[in-house]
Amino acid sequence: MTVHELQQEILRLKREKNICILAHAYQSQPVLEVADYTGDSYGLSVQAGKTNADGVIMCGVRFMAETCKILSPEKTVWLANPMAGCPMAEQLDLPTLQELKKQYPGYAVVAYINTTSELKTACDVCVTSSSALKICSALKNDKILFIPDPNLGGYVAKQLPEKQFAFYHGGCPRHIVCSAADVAKARAAHPEALLLVHPECRPEVVEQADYVGSTTGIMAYAEKSDAKEFIIGTENSIVEHLSYACPEKRFYPLAVQLTCMNMKLTTLMDIYHCLQGSGGEEIRFASRLTRRSLRYCPKKPMKKAYTASRCEPPRGRSP
Numbered sequence: 001m002t003v004h005e006l007q008q009e010i011l012r013l014k015r016e017k018n019i020c021i022l023a024h025a026y027q028s029q030p031v032l033e034v035a036d037y038t039g040d041s042y043g044l045s046v047q048a049g050k051t052n053a054d055g056v057i058m059c060g061v062r063f064m065a066e067t068c069k070i071l072s073p074e075k076t077v078w079l080a081n082p083m084a085g086c087p088m089a090e091q092l093d094l095p096t097l098q099e100l101k102k103q104y105p106g107y108a109v110v111a112y113i114n115t116t117s118e119l120k121t122a123c124d125v126c127v128t129s130s131s132a133l134k135i136c137s138a139l140k141n142d143k144i145l146f147i148p149d150p151n152l153g154g155y156v157a158k159q160l161p162e163k164q165f166a167f168y169h170g171g172c173p174r175h176i177v178c179s180a181a182d183v184a185k186a187r188a189a190h191p192e193a194l195l196l197v198h199p200e201c202r203p204e205v206v207e208q209a210d211y212v213g214s215t216t217g218i219m220a221y222a223e224k225s226d227a228k229e230f231i232i233g234t235e236n237s238i239v240e241h242l243s244y245a246c247p248e249k250r251f252y253p254l255a256v257q258l259t260c261m262n263m264k265l266t267t268l269m270d271i272y273h274c275l276q277g278s279g280g281e282e283i284r285f286a287s288r289l290t291r292r293s294l295r296y297c298p299k300k301p302m303k304k305a306y307t308a309s310r311c312e313p314p315r316g317r318s319p
Contacts, residue, residue: 197233
């Protein structure tokens with residue numbers, strides 16, 4: 001079976017079974033081409049709640065599928081590849097967070113969406129990279145414990161000097177490896193290019209950017225800009241996707257290391273097997289603690305994150 005033939009069979013099966021396919025922007029181009037919607041994790045999950053599909057396949061990592069289930073508990077949600085996890089989401093557990101809360105009494109706990117469903121049960125509000133500044137600014141509490149990414153948290157804190165921030169020293173192991181040296185090397189190779197970076201990058205990288213924003217924000221900026229060359233400081237698949245979207249422009253990776261192997265795990269065959277009922281993993285919340293997130297997150301932190309977000313809406317695709 002060729003790639004095209006497999007894609008056509010996936011499109012047939014998803015229509016037949018009334019299943020919506022969501023693909024995070026870091027997925028491969030062949031996967032994006034069979035998706036109903038592509039974009040950032042939270043926007044995709046909200047879109048899933050609006051669809052009339054009976055089931056949803058998330059092509060991304062585990063916390064994204066969990067978020068989808070939190071917002072659409074009545075739908076059947078599958079993670080296309082059960083091995084696809086997020087190191088940042090998994091680096092902080094609930095007992096460790098409880099200890100942090102003891103160290104910082106009276107602080108509002110702001111959780112980046114890149115956290116597990118269990119961790120979301122113990123936060124005051126959940127944010128995206130697009131909504132973090134607006135939500136933190138609107139909080140009545142002037143003391144904020146931001147988890148788990150100190151780079152995104154620090155980016156927000158720098159713009160809110162009137163508030164006091166504390167951080168858990170985690171972060172994305174992919175974005176955090178980029179340095180000022182990588183910026184200097186990329187700018188030397190492409191002196192006319194604009195530097196677009198994700199706030200999960202180190203401060204020394206973010207400070208030199210021409211634009212800082214979410215993945216969909218970066219893509220929208222590049223597509224709308226009059227500039228012709230761009231250095232992309234986020235997962236390297238975005239370089240490829242923008243090259244397809246804007247063939248008249250040139251896109252360059254900030255660093256080779258900006259490649260998420262967890263995102264690369266999901267393949268067309270994973271989706272195919274999931275649609276056939278012989279693959280993927282259905283997301284279920286079995287424990288009392290995790291079920292609590294189904295009640296708490298949709299009404300408070302999760303929906304608040306979405307309504308305050310300035311990110312571009314998910315991109316729909318024709319079946």
